[in-house]
Every structure is written in structure tokens, then in C-alpha cells.
Amino acid sequence: MDKELSFEEYFARKLQEEEKTIKDLPYSFDELRDIYLQEYEWKRKAPLLDIKMEPQALDYEVAQYFLPERWEMPREGKLLYNDEELLDVLKLLFVNLGAEKGLKAVPTSLIDKYLMAEKQKHLSQIVANDLLNTQTREASSEKKQFIRDSIEIAAKVQRAQLFKHMNQETKAGREVSMESIRRDETLGYINQEILNYGEDIEDLDCSPFEHLRMLHDRSEIQKHVVGQMSNIEATVLAKYDLLLMLKAEEMFRHISKVYDFSLTDAKDIPLTEWWWHLDKVAKGDLKAKFRCEVEVQQEGSSE
Structure with missing residues (x-):
């Protein structure tokens, strides 16, 4: 039991956890309160179990606090009356045996599986905190470097694939048109960050937190991808930016559920990061111009 827990919190939790058992007991609310108060005080006075790698000796007073006088199975297939009592016994055994010997009784594969699950939960919590903490825009230097390196590697691979694909198209006598650009998107030749950005814009059914993350992603594209884009990637990004402009009012209302756009100012x-100013775009106070250039060069010309 958490010794910082007040009795009222402990009592409320117990009433909820043991509801099925309590309803069949012939006790009034006040009588239950007195019973749980005694249990609460008893647990607050319980010795601290400090698990270490090496074994530790136990005395009778410590052991009697946690070991039941009689091992019962009041729950179907489970020892003792609740998992908290069972965990106290397990801790006592680990104190006495030492963590090193105790963990050896657990298959390594299960320990690895548990650690992997905990790591995933930890990473998920980090992502959730990043989305919720809208007042903290700057990621850690390690995270930014990781993003930068990942984007750079992906861009090199995808540009190589795109160059090969365009050569094949040209040799086959086919033009590289907007239709081929759309085909390139499905084949993965366009930078994945740009594709993800486009998917987020087209999906108005996803959570407002996802669209808030989309604004952060667009800023990362501006910082780390724009200067390295191919002409086709630039065209696709411009197409998605124009789509976001057209959907500015819908996006503004959706993202406003979790983000205060006054924080932008x-x-x-x-x-220049106009996507963070969707409120102004939606009201018509901010407009953008999109320019597309076509370079024509005669085959065999050096100019």
C-alpha cells in the first residue's frame, strides 16, 4: 500500500475493488469503515520491504506481518483475499532470497517481454506528453538529431529510387506527368514525411491531437526536407499545402479543441510557418501565393 494514501482514498478504492465480496457481507457502511480503518492502520505500520540483489535475513515480527497464518484460496484459482496481500508475500520472499536468485526463477524470455512492453509504454507516454504539451515546441537536441538523420537517410534512398524510376519511364517513352507523381506516391518514391503530412490533411476524422502533431511535422519538413527536395517532391508538397489552405477553416476548428492559436503569436x-496561423488563414487575414516554375531545355543543349 502507498503510505501517502489517505484513509478516505484507501477506503473508496477498497469499496470499489471488493464490491462483489462486500455486497454479501452483513455489515453496515459504518461497520465496514471501521474494519477498513483497522486494516489501513495495520498496513501503515507494516515494515518496509527493501528488495536488494543479495539475500537479507528476516525476523519473526517482519515475517508475521506479511505471511498468513493459514494459506487459503478464497478466490477462484488465487491464493489469499486480494492481489495486494499476494504481492506483499512475494516481496517478502524476494527480500529473503535476494533479487538475483528470485529473478533466476523467472524465464529470461518473460523478463525480456516485460521490459519490451514497459519500454513501449514509456515511449507512448513520451509521444502523448509531446502532443499534450502544446507550449513546448522545441524537441530535445537528441530527438531533433534523430529526426534529421532519419529524414536524410530516407531522402537519399527515395531520391535514388525516384531517379531510377524516372529513367525507366523516359526510356519507355512515357512522360513523367501528375498521374505518375500520384503513382510515385503509392510506390513510396516521395519523402515519407511529405506523404504522411498529406494523409493527415485528407483525414479529417482523426483526433485533433493527430492534427496538432501534423503542424509540428510540417515545421520539421520545412527545417530538414525542403532544402533537399526533388522537383516532384516540391510539387507534391505544394499540392498538400494548397489543400491545407483550402481546408483552413475546418482544420482551425478541429485543432482548436486542443490548441489555443493565440499561443502562436x-x-x-x-x-512563414503559416500552418501555425490557421486562425488568420481561416479569417482571410493571411494569404499565401503558390508559384510553380517549369524549366524547358532542348535535348543536347548545354544551357
């Missing part, structure tokens, strides 16, 4: 985010 408070953080001095420049207008």
Missing part, C-alpha cells in the same frame, strides 16, 4: 512563430 505569444511564441513569436513567424508568418
